[in-house]
Amino acid sequence: MTNKLEKALAEKYAFMKKGCSLSSQMKSGYVDDLYSAFGCECADGWYDLLDEMCAKIQAVYDESGREPDIIIDQIKEKYGTLRFYYHFGDDNPGIHALDCIGGPSVRFKPGKGNELYERIAEIVSWGEDRSGEICEECGKPGTIRDLMYIQTLCDDCLAKAVDQEKMEK
Numbered sequence: 001m002t003n004k005l006e007k008a009l010a011e012k013y014a015f016m017k018k019g020c021s022l023s024s025q026m027k028s029g030y031v032d033d034l035y036s037a038f039g040c041e042c043a044d045g046w047y048d049l050l051d052e053m054c055a056k057i058q059a060v061y062d063e064s065g066r067e068p069d070i071i072i073d074q075i076k077e078k079y080g081t082l083r084f085y086y087h088f089g090d091d092n093p094g095i096h097a098l099d100c101i102g103g104p105s106v107r108f109k110p111g112k113g114n115e116l117y118e119r120i121a122e123i124v125s126w127g128e129d130r131s132g133e134i135c136e137e138c139g140k141p142g143t144i145r146d147l148m149y150i151q152t153l154c155d156d157c158l159a160k161a162v163d164q165e166k167m168e169k
Ligand SMILES: [Zn+2]
Pocket: 135, 136, 137, 138, 139, 140, 142, 153, 154, 155, 156, 157, 158
């Protein structure tokens, strides 16, 4: 996602601010904060969706009167849909999902049993599902397409992607 859009999210939602950059994390020898290092690893078409997810998350905190303690670990596209990995406070699970190629993915849900955290988990799961209906490139209605890489695209962006694939062959 372009810098400008990532900044817009960070300005609207404090929990979307990035921490240490990739280069400063590299100095410590390893990269453990993928969101701060790489930002939103998806195209701009999902900006509105991410904005809506963040607004819903913020609203849950506002309603409860609590300061947001959600920490974003990684936001990326995988197998055509959005992955929004996070944890709460000091409770870093380290691992968020086990992806089995061709099989079901196992997803670990942080904050189980806590009402506020369960509501956030529902928002995240809603947003991740919804991403399969929104063109990742332009934000128009789309569907999951089986290209060289699986991507969610609208008809126009699919045509562009197919042309691109032909050129690369
Ligand atoms: Zn599109």
